[in-house]
Amino acid sequence: MKILALVLTIVLLAGCSKESKDSSGKDADAERGRAAYLANCVACHNNDPSKDGPIGPALKGSSKELIESRVLSTSYPPNYKPKRPTKVMPQFPFLKDEIPYLAAYLR
Ligand code: HEC
Numbered sequence: 001m002k003i004l005a006l007v008l009t010i011v012l013l014a015g016c017s018k019e020s021k022d023s024s025g026k027d028a029d030a031e032r033g034r035a036a037y038l039a040n041c042v043a044c045h046n047n048d049p050s051k052d053g054p055i056g057p058a059l060k061g062s063s064k065e066l067i068e069s070r071v072l073s074t075s076y077p078p079n080y081k082p083k084r085p086t087k088v089m090p091q092f093p094f095l096k097d098e099i100p101y102l103a104a105y106l107r
Contacts, residue, residue, distance in 0.1 A: 026104065033105025036098040044089065049106050057083040064103035071095050071102070 037049070044055035052058050059067075065077040071092045076082055095102070 029101050029104035030107075031105075033098065033101035033103070036095060036102055037105055040092055040095060055088060059106050062103070062106045064099065067102050067106060068099045071099060 037045075038047070041056070041059075042053065044053050045057070045059055046053035050058055050060035063077070066080060069075045069077050069080075070089065072095075074087070074089055074091050
């Protein structure tokens with residue numbers, strides 16, 4: 001009986017550690033996105049994406065579609081109402097692979 005309890009405990013612990021690995025995987029995505037953001041975006045957008053920057057608007061909650069359109073082609077997804085009417089932001093085609101991470105960070 002005792003052995004059964006032990007086995008059960010081990011199984012439960014293994015289950016837990018797997019779960020925490022999954023969520024730390026997500027954190028790692030956001031962390032990579034943060035690095036790309038700080039390296040490329042904060043000249044205009046705020047260090048804190050929930051606030052307006054010196055030139056660009058707040059980005060917190062931006063969808064992956066919006067980020068991809070903006071960063072790769074400075075366009076907007078269909079029917080999206082831009083926060084600003086201006087066309088100041090440049091394209092960053094080299095950030096193609098970073099889009100999912102930027103989205104994870106700005107979510
Ligand atoms: C040279 C300044 C500048 C840089 C650098 C810049 N942006 Fe922008 N961004 C802007 C401005 C200004 C706007 C408002 C629209 C416009 O004028 O282009 C904007 C708009 C946006 C929007 C749309 C906001 C909305 O909801 O309407 C997103 C998303 C965005 N930027 C993401 C980024 C990301 C991600 C980066 C870094 C890879 C970045 N920007 C780098 C200036 C910049």
